[in-house]
Amino acid sequence: MIRVAIAGPRGNMGKEAVKMVMMSSNFDLIAVLDSKETMIPFSCPVFTDLDQLITECQPDVLVDLTSPELGMKHTTLALENKVHAVVGTTGFSERDLEKLKNLCEHHQVGCIIAPNFSIGAVLMMKFAEQAARYMSDVEIIEMHHDRKLDAPSGTALKTAEMIGTLREPHQQGHPDEKETHPGARGASLDGIRLHSVRLPGLVAHQQVLFGGNGQLLTLRHDSFNRESFMPGVALCIEEVMKRNTFIYGLEHLID
Ligand SMILES: NC(=O)C1=CN([C@@H]2O[C@H](COP(=O)(O)OP(=O)(O)OC[C@H]3O[C@@H](n4cnc5c(N)ncnc54)[C@H](OP(=O)(O)O)[C@@H]3O)[C@@H](O)[C@H]2O)C=CC1
Numbered sequence: 528m529i530r531v532a533i534a535g536p537r538g539n540m541g542k543e544a545v546k547m548v549m550m551s552s553n554f555d556l557i558a559v560l561d562s563k564e565t566m567i568p569f570s571c572p573v574f575t576d577l578d579q580l581i582t583e584c585q586p587d588v589l590v591d592l593t594s595p596e597l598g599m600k601h602t603t604l605a606l607e608n609k610v611h612a613v614v615g616t617t618g619f620s621e622r623d624l625e626k627l628k629n630l631c632e633h634h635q636v637g638c639i640i641a642p643n644f645s646i647g648a649v650l651m652m653k654f655a656e657q658a659a660r661y662m663s664d665v666e667i668i669e670m671h672h673d674r675k676l677d678a679p680s681g682t683a684l685k686t687a688e689m690i691g692t693l694r695e696p697h698q699q700g701h702p703d704e705k706e707t708h709p710g711a712r713g714a715s716l717d718g719i720r721l722h723s724v725r726l727p728g729l730v731a732h733q734q735v736l737f738g739g740n741g742q743l744l745t746l747r748h749d750s751f752n753r754e755s756f757m758p759g760v761a762l763c764i765e766e767v768m769k770r771n772t773f774i775y776g777l778e779h780l781i782d
């Protein structure tokens with residue numbers, strides 16, 4: 528049994544993760560970390576202090592599903608205490624990722640950062656990476672619920688990074704184009720345009736558009752609920768236990 532602690536148990540993702548871990552015969556939910564001492568609809572110790580949780584409960588793995596600043600704080604503390612970390616929280620900077628990688632190496636402990644836990648989204652990213660070899664003009668439209676804190680999404684950034692490994696950086700659109708309304712052309716990552724839509728009713732959706740002469744290739748993935756992420760969370764908990772390295776992206780765990 529892997530001893531699992533979850534940070535953010537009342538959140539959209541945290542709720543599903545608690546359910547998944549409690550239902551699993553491989554995992555033992557030993558504690559949760561919350562922002563305040565609230566009533567939770569399941570029997571499990573609730574902590575508001577991660578130091579105390581680690582000392583008293585000694586988890587094997589901390590799963591973080593909170594917010595960018597907290598996720599960084601929790602994951603740093605977990606790794607410093609040699610607790611493996613699975614991080615679904617998005618919004619980390621390149622500097623944050625580098626720092627976590629160094630902590631893994633220094634403390635010889637595993638950490639998996641998964642910008643998207645759903646298999647379909649990971650396949651979309653891998654297909655996009657392949658398509659970029661042949662079609663190098665690409666724009667990403669990500670669409671999420673309006674409670675999301677970070678933009679662009681972790682998935683969109685990871686997709687752009689993966690495409691970037693096979694696409695020469697270049698400016699897209701007209702060389703003289705001007706935004707009469709700032710932001711109209713979205714963010715730019717080496718010329719790849721990223722557009723973030725936030726609307727009530729949405730969960731997590733992304734389109735990757737490749738344009739060529741007389742043609743358009745659209746790769747699209749939709750998560751209609753948070754259950755779609757849970758097989759990925761379970762895989763990461765199992766895999767992180769076998770490692771003492773830093774992994775950024777679920778694509779490194781599937782063939
Ligand atoms: N990798 C993936 O596949 C996915 C990643 N995500 C990411 O996961 C993160 C969480 O998303 P989501 O569940 O929608 O967000 P929510 O806002 O629904 O949940 C975040 C939870 O964290 C809690 N929290 C706040 N402070 C603390 C604290 N100090 N300790 C512990 N918990 C705390 C919040 O509590 P309170 O309400 O009291 O503030 C809230 O319940 C985001 O970064 C999101 O981008 C989301 C979906 C999939």
Ligand SMILES: O=C(O)C1=N[C@H](C(=O)O)C[C@H](O)C1
Binds near residue numbers: 671681682
């Ligand atoms: O906040 C969300 O909801 C999601 N966040 C992740 C991201 O930023 O890509 C994963 C998924 O898109 C849902």
